[in-house]
Amino acid sequence: MNEQTTILICEDDTAINKLLSITMEVAGYRYRSVTTGKQCIREIVREEPDVLLLDLGLPDMEGVEIIKKVRAFSDFSIIVISARGEETDKVMALDAGADDYLTKPFSTEELLARLRATYRRSKAATKETGQEPTVFSNGWLSIDFLAQEVLIQGEKVHLTPIEYKLLVLLANNLNRVLTYQFITCDIWSYNETDYAALRVFATTLRKKIELDPSNPKLIQTHIGIGYRMVKLDA
Numbered sequence: 001m002n003e004q005t006t007i008l009i010c011e012d013d014t015a016i017n018k019l020l021s022i023t024m025e026v027a028g029y030r031y032r033s034v035t036t037g038k039q040c041i042r043e044i045v046r047e048e049p050d051v052l053l054l055d056l057g058l059p060d061m062e063g064v065e066i067i068k069k070v071r072a073f074s075d076f077s078i079i080v081i082s083a084r085g086e087e088t089d090k091v092m093a094l095d096a097g098a099d100d101y102l103t104k105p106f107s108t109e110e111l112l113a114r115l116r117a118t119y120r121r122s123k124a125a126t127k128e129t130g131q132e133p134t135v136f137s138n139g140w141l142s143i144d145f146l147a148q149e150v151l152i153q154g155e156k157v158h159l160t161p162i163e164y165k166l167l168v169l170l171a172n173n174l175n176r177v178l179t180y181q182f183i184t185c186d187i188w189s190y191n192e193t194d195y196a197a198l199r200v201f202a203t204t205l206r207k208k209i210e211l212d213p214s215n216p217k218l219i220q221t222h223i224g225i226g227y228r229m230v231k232l233d234a
Contacts, residue, residue: 040111051078055082094182178226
C-alpha cells in the first residue's frame with residue numbers, strides 16, 4: 001500500500017475520526033473522512049475507495065446496513081472499527097461481508113497491520129484473470145484443485161470430503177475470518193448449526209496439515225466467531 005491507496009474513514013466520534021485521519025496521513029495514505037452513513041455511501045459511489053474503515057454505531061444508520069449495501073455492488077476491503085465487542089456484533093458484521101473487525105480501544109500499529117493484511121488479500125483476488133487457479137500454495141501447503149490433491153511439504157495427504165471442502169473454503173478466503181454459520185452453510189448447503197461437528201472436522205484437518213497441530217499456524221481460531229487461514233511467508 002502507498003500514497004495511491006485511498007482509505008475512506010466513516011466514524012462519527014470526532015476524536016477517533018481525527019486519530020484515524022492522522023494515522024492514515026502519517027502512514028502516507030490518501031484518505032477521506034465522513035461522519036454519517038449517508039455521506040459514506042455517497043463517497044463510495046462517487047469514488048470507490050480501496051479500503052473502508054467503518055464504525056457500526058453511526059447516527060443515521062447501522063454499519064451492518066452499509067456493509068450489505070456496499071456488498072451488493074462492490075468487493076473492496078471493509079474493516080469494522082467498533083466499541084461493540086460482543087460476538088454477535090462481530091458475527092453479524094463478518095457475515096454481512098466485512099473483511100475484518102477491530103474492537104475499540106485499539107493501537108494504531110495493529111490497525112495498520114490489519115489494513116495491510118486485508119488489502120493484500122483484496123489485491124491478490126483482483127489480480128485473477130477470470131480463469132480459476134489450478135494450484136494453491138501457502139507455506140508448506142499446496143492444493144491441486146484439478147486433481148483434488150493436498151500436499152504437505154511435497155507429500156500427499158488424505159483428507160475426507162468434508163475436510164477437503166473446509167480446507168478449500170478457507171484457502172479461497174485467505175486471511176479472511178469466516179464465521180461458523182458461513183462455513184457450515186457453505187459445506188452442508190443448508191443452515192446447519194451443529195458447530196461442534198465443524199470443530200471436530202477443523203481439529204482433524206489441523207492434525208493432517210499443520211506441522212505442529214498443538215501450535216497451529218495455517219488455520220487460526222477466532223473463539224466464538226469462526227476460522228481464518230493465515231497467509232504464511234513463502
